[in-house]
Amino acid sequence: MEWLSAFAAETFTTQFLFALASIIVIDIVLAGDNAIVIALAARNLPPALQKKAIxxxxxxxxxxxxxxxxxxxxxxxxxxxxxxxxxxxxxxxYRLLTAEDDGHGDGGANTSFIAAIKTIVIADAVMGVDNVLAVAGAAHGSFLLVVLGLLISVPIMVWGSRIILRLMERYPVIIYIGAGVLVVTAVKMVTGEPLVKPWFEANAWVPWVLYPLALAAILGGSRMIIGNRMRAKEPESSAA
Structure with a gap:
């Protein structure tokens, strides 16, 4: 037991605990958009598959x-x-907003289930860059801290996505709010790209135009697509 006490004394120092606290805060702040993606991707699945997809x-x-x-x-x-x-x-x-509920029967539900998982993984890989960089920076080369950071992010994403999913079912407008968060994150990634960042810094007004333009294009465009889709279905329901 002496080796365990020595390991704890050397590992769990004030600096270690401060770094761990920093990683927890980073996970809470940055895992929010990941939870939104999971909730958006799972929202059209049958209730029995939503939990599995998450x-x-x-x-x-x-x-x-x-x-x-x-x-x-x-x-x-x-x-x-x-x-x-x-x-x-x-x-x-855009795809998350315009996705239709195509889960007719078991085959359709399974297809949608697999598609939802693919969307979650791809989107998290895209957005996870900032989280990975932030956690790696806060860990200061400690493999243990990196592992703890990854483990801590799991319950945050799972519980967060479930809460957001329930809110989306009750208040559909949250779907657009969630998509808006993704759009803002996307623009932030684009303007933060080292290749173009100096240009955006030299033209500080451009990001202020990009944010509302991207929001209008994605949210407004998807709203228009959904509206056209619903109008196209109206004659079918009337004929039936």
Whole structure:
């Protein structure tokens, strides 16, 4: 037991605990948009599959995030990573808003279930860059802290997505609020890309235009698509 006491004394120092507290705060702040993606992706599934999609989607996201954490130094060398990720996230936000409930029968439900998990994993991989970088920075090279950071993010994403999912079912407007958060995150990623960041800093007015423009394009465009889709279905229901 002496070795265990020595290990605890050397590991759980004030600096370690401060770093762990920082990682917990980072997870709480940055895992919010991941929870929104999970809730949006699972919202059209049958209730019996929603819980499974949340759990398996989170597991897949954590696996991807673990691999990203291990390769964080290499990821930082990829030019245009944040730019491409931000543009991909805009597309994901649009697809999540315009997704239809196609789960007719077991086959359709299973297809939607797999599609939801794929969306969760891909979106988390795109958005997880900032979380990985923040946790890796706060860990200061401590593998134990990195592992604890990943473990802490799991319940935050699972519980957070369940709460958001219930709120979406009761207040559908939250779906658009959640998608808006993803759009803002996407624009932040684009403007933070090292390749173009100096240009955005030199033209500080551009981001202020990009944010409302992206919100209008994704939220307004998806609203228009959904409206056209509903109007196209009206003659079918009238004929029936």
């Amino acid at each position: 759990i398996w989607g989170t597991v897949g996201a954590i696996v991807v995030r673990t691999l990203m954490t291990l390769a964080v130094v290499w990821l930082l060398r990829i030019p245009g990573l944040m730019l491409v990720g931000g543009l991909a996230l805009l597309w994901i936000a």
